[in-house]
Amino acid sequence: MNVAIVGLGLIGGSVLQALAVAGHPVTGYDADPATRDLARAGGWPVADSVPAAVAGADLVVLAVPLPALPTVLDDLAGYDGLVTDVTSVKGPVHDLAAKHGLRRFVGGHPMAGKETSGFAAAEAGLFAGCAWVLCLEPDETDLADWLRLARLCTALGARVVPVTAAEHDRAVAQISHVPHLLAAALASTLTENPLAATLAAGSFRDGTRVAATRAELIAAMCGGNAAAVRSVLSAVLGDLEAMRVKLGLDDPTGALIPVLRPAVDARRQWPPRPGPSDETPAEVGELLALGRDGGWITAVAENGATVSSLRPESGRNGS
Amino acid sequence: MNVAIVGLGLIGGSVLQALAVAGHPVTGYDADPATRDLARAGGWPVADSVPAAVAGADLVVLAVPLPALPTVLDDLAGYDGLVTDVTSVKGPVHDLAAKHGLRRFVGGHPMAGKETSGFAAAEAGLFAGCAWVLCLEPDETDLADWLRLARLCTALGARVVPVTAAEHDRAVAQISHVPHLLAAALASTLTENPLAATLAAGSFRDGTRVAATRAELIAAMCGGNAAAVRSVLSAVLGDLEAMRVKLGLDDPTGALIPVLRPAVDARRQWPPRPGPSDETPAEVGELLALGRDGGWITAVAENGATVSSLRPESGRNGS
Numbered sequence: 273m274n275v276a277i278v279g280l281g282l283i284g285g286s287v288l289q290a291l292a293v294a295g296h297p298v299t300g301y302d303a304d305p306a307t308r309d310l311a312r313a314g315g316w317p318v319a320d321s322v323p324a325a326v327a328g329a330d331l332v333v334l335a336v337p338l339p340a341l342p343t344v345l346d347d348l349a350g351y352d353g354l355v356t357d358v359t360s361v362k363g364p365v366h367d368l369a370a371k372h373g374l375r376r377f378v379g380g381h382p383m384a385g386k387e388t389s390g391f392a393a394a395e396a397g398l399f400a401g402c403a404w405v406l407c408l409e410p411d412e413t414d415l416a417d418w419l420r421l422a423r424l425c426t427a428l429g430a431r432v433v434p435v436t437a438a439e440h441d442r443a444v445a446q447i448s449h450v451p452h453l454l455a456a457a458l459a460s461t462l463t464e465n466p467l468a469a470t471l472a473a474g475s476f477r478d479g480t481r482v483a484a485t486r487a488e489l490i491a492a493m494c495g496g497n498a499a500a501v502r503s504v505l506s507a508v509l510g511d512l513e514a515m516r517v518k519l520g521l522d523d524p525t526g527a528l529i530p531v532l533r534p535a536v537d538a539r540r541q542w543p544p545r546p547g548p549s550d551e552t553p554a555e556v557g558e559l560l561a562l563g564r565d566g567g568w569i570t571a572v573a574e575n576g577a578t579v580s581s582l583r584p585e586s587g588r589n590g591s
Numbered sequence: 592m593n594v595a596i597v598g599l600g601l602i603g604g605s606v607l608q609a610l611a612v613a614g615h616p617v618t619g620y621d622a623d624p625a626t627r628d629l630a631r632a633g634g635w636p637v638a639d640s641v642p643a644a645v646a647g648a649d650l651v652v653l654a655v656p657l658p659a660l661p662t663v664l665d666d667l668a669g670y671d672g673l674v675t676d677v678t679s680v681k682g683p684v685h686d687l688a689a690k691h692g693l694r695r696f697v698g699g700h701p702m703a704g705k706e707t708s709g710f711a712a713a714e715a716g717l718f719a720g721c722a723w724v725l726c727l728e729p730d731e732t733d734l735a736d737w738l739r740l741a742r743l744c745t746a747l748g749a750r751v752v753p754v755t756a757a758e759h760d761r762a763v764a765q766i767s768h769v770p771h772l773l774a775a776a777l778a779s780t781l782t783e784n785p786l787a788a789t790l791a792a793g794s795f796r797d798g799t800r801v802a803a804t805r806a807e808l809i810a811a812m813c814g815g816n817a818a819a820v821r822s823v824l825s826a827v828l829g830d831l832e833a834m835r836v837k838l839g840l841d842d843p844t845g846a847l848i849p850v851l852r853p854a855v856d857a858r859r860q861w862p863p864r865p866g867p868s869d870e871t872p873a874e875v876g877e878l879l880a881l882g883r884d885g886g887w888i889t890a891v892a893e894n895g896a897t898v899s900s901l902r903p904e905s906g907r908n909g910s
Contacts, residue, residue: 383790403790439786446780447791451798454773456854457830461765461823463857466885466903467758470863471702471722472766478797479770483858487851495844502838504780505831511776512828519821525814532806535775538782539802544789566785584785 273424275299276329278322278344280307283358283382284335285394288316290428293396301325303340307391322347329353331421338496341365345372354417356380360444361497362407362437376414378421379407379437381444382430400429403568408434410556419554422579423572431568431582434559438500445500450508452490453501455483544584552581592743595619595648597641597663599626602677602701603654604713607635609747612715620644622659626710641666648672650740657815660684664691673736675699679763680816681726681756695733697740698726698756700763701749719748722887727753729875738873741898742891750887750901753878757819764819769827771809772820774802863903871900 273296277288280302288300288311300318302308308318319325322344326332334357336344341359345368348355354376357365362379369377384402386393404425408418422432435443459480462469483490494501511531518527544566552558552569554577562569567583592615596607599621607619607630619637621627630637638644641663645651653676655663660678664687667674673695676684681698688696703721705712723744727737741751754762778799781788802809813820830850837846863885871877871888873896881888886902 383792405790433786433789435786443784443787443790446777446784446787447795450780451777451794453831453834454777455794455798455858456851457827457834458765458770458773459858459861460830460854461769461827462861463853465762465765466863467752467754467883468762468765469857469861470752470885470887470903471724471759471762472861473702475770475774475801476766476861478800479774480858480861481797482794483854485855487848487855490851490855491844491847494838495842495847498838498843502835505835505838508776508780509828509831509835511779512772512824512831515772515776516821516824516828519813519817519824523814524817525810528810528814529806532775532809534782535779535802536804536806536809538788539774539778539799542778542781542788542791542795542799544785564786566789568789584789 273420274328274330275333276301276319276325276331277333277335278325279303279335279337279340280311280318280391280394281335282385282389282391282393282398284333285311285391286384286396286398287333287335287358287382289394289396290399291424292316294427296424299325299329302391303336310391323350326351326353331356331424333358338364338492341368342372345369345374348372348374352376354378354420356406356421358382360448360493362405362440363500364496366407366409366437376417378413378418379405379440380421380425381405381440382425397429399425402430403433404430405433405435405440407437407440408556408559408563409436410560413556415554415556416576418559419572419576419579422569426569426571431570433563433568435563436560439564441497441500442504445497445504449494449497449501450504452482452485453494453505454508455480456490459483546582547585548582550581550583551578553577554579592739593617593647593649594652595638595644595650596652596654597644598622598654598656598659599630599637599710599713600654601704601708601710601712602717603652604630604710605703605715605717606652606654606677606701608713608715609718610743611635613746615743618644618648621710622655629710642669645670645672650675650743652677657683657811660687661691664688664693667691667693671695673697673739675725675740677701679767679812681724681759682819683815685726685728685756695736697732697737698724698759699740699744700724700759701744716748718744721749722752723749724752724754724759726756726759727875727878727882728755729879732875734873734875735895737878738891738895738898741888745888745890750889752882752887754882755879758882760816760819761823764816764823768813768816768820769823771801771804772813772824773827774799775809778802865901866904867901869900869902870897872896873898 382404569579571580650673701723888898890899
């Protein structure tokens with residue numbers, strides 16, 4: 273497959289290198305001339321504009337930050353091939369793609385990263401073993417397009433997770449965005465109590481680690497996924513409020529135990545262990561059920577009729 | 592100083608060994624005969640009852656869990672020397688000591704621990720560098736007694752933190768108990784969404800780590816400090832509710848930044864770096880001010896008139 277990658281940061285640069293190493297003809301582009309020079313110096317094929325990069329491509333991978341997407345989508349006018357992206361929020365990108373009239377769009381989110389950023393940090397092996405969300409919207413996404421992308425990503429070693437954009441956005445609110453807000457709320461209690469800072473140790477350190485992220489970055493992550501973050505935060509606030517009420521009862525310890533037990537069990541069962549490999553029919557409903565069960569795809573069959581899949585053990589047991 | 596240690600788990604056993612190594616005559620006791628045998632086999636002096644252990648002691652260290660304290664306090668009837676404890680909540684222990692008529696009681700809490708427990712895990716060096724809270728109640732605690740204990744603890748290498756029981760309980764609610772409840776609330780969101788468990792990575796792992804603690808233990812910690820935990824949790828809920836409101840505004844990202852910035856700053860300034868060493872008058876008000884500033888004592892002067900103290904740099908600067 274002939275692939276154009278727009279945006280050559282850590283993720284875009286790694287997609288370019290991974291696909292090239294896998295034998296696909298690739299062309300990269302980045303708005304920053306210095307990044308283009310850097311990629312060219314490494315021997316990678318780079319074009320000097322979006323139209324030049326996507327000319328003749330079967331697939332365009334948009335690997336620019338969310339705020340840069342509208343401009344790049346403008347530059348894509350006239351391109352009618354398959355398009356995917358790698359940004360960390362999927363509902364807003366879905367709407368943006370629709371607004372720009374992209375007919376063959378499949379949102380994506382590789383859950384890969386590292387401490388360093390930029391093309392200099394890119395590596396072909398970044399996606400081995402990582403979960404790569406590919407959005408599948410019933411009555412909208414072309415299943416053949418989706419399977420094409422899934423085959424490409426599994427070939428890079430990724431575990432492809434089929435979900436709707438809304439399901440993705442709610443899940444990342446739970447596992448990343450809301451945790452950042454809780455960490456910030458905990459850390460901010462120190463501002464009025466230096467004594468607490470002096471006594472704090474392990475549970476505080478871990479519970480607030482991500483609150484050292486730049487405020488602008490946390491705000492952009494949460495603000496870009498505001499509806500889902502708000503909804504998950506409301507649920508978490510409800511749970512915490514219930515705990516607060518238990519703390520006011522005559523036997524707070526006894527009252528808290530049944531509230532805490534499911535949480536402790538859930539944490540101890542994480543990360544999920546995969547059960548045995550399975551074959552799943554390549555149908556929209558089956559694929560989305562797989563994703564909802566916490567499962568993923570490791571390969572797409574040659575004929576495209578089935579996918580090799582894994583589900584977490586607990587999901588398989590229905591427990 | 593002749594010291595009796597009642598309860599020979601990790602902390603009590605380590606206190607026994609640390610004081611013995613520091614040259615103090617010590618006697619230990621534990622309700623469990625096997626623990627007494629283990630300590631004796633190691634060559635440590637052990638008595639077979641609380642009265643036998645405390646006979647002739649200048650100081651009794653109560654190192655039993657909170658639920659066992661009332662029985663031990665009954666066994667102390669008639670002993671009129673100095674008494675301290677090492678449990679992790681100070682208000683309830685203060686009230687218990689008063690109820691049992693202890694006249695010379697100074698609550699304590701060494702912020703030390705490790706993964707393993709029991710006398711077999713005890714070590715003389717456990718308190719080197721650790722914060723050791725010693726409670727100082729205005730118009731109640733005998734300052735000379737407090738300074739005696741402070742000298743003993745600093746000689747073991749501990750950083751002695753002077754605070755009231757209420758200040759201690761609020762601080763540990765902030766840095767340990769409420770973090771456990773937030774971690775549990777986050778972890779419990781997984782129970783309804785296996786997809787989130789599959790996508791979760793670093794920020795979820797760290798933010799929920801302590802939710803793998805036994806539910807009974809989290810409940811006992813929080814329930815034993817219910818009033819302070821409830822109050823801190825209310826404040827944190829208020830902050831989170833404010834964030835939830837910002838998420839519903841037209842520009843959630845812009846609205847969140849000023850709310851998040853103080854939290855990020857507080858986390859980045861943690862752990863506090865000590866400023867230059869200072870001398871502080873050994874007076875109740877001065878000592879409590881030191882503790883409130885996040886400061887601690889490294890030594891008590893020979894004449895007991897001053898203490899060597901350190902304050903966090905930011906506290907010194909008043910920033």
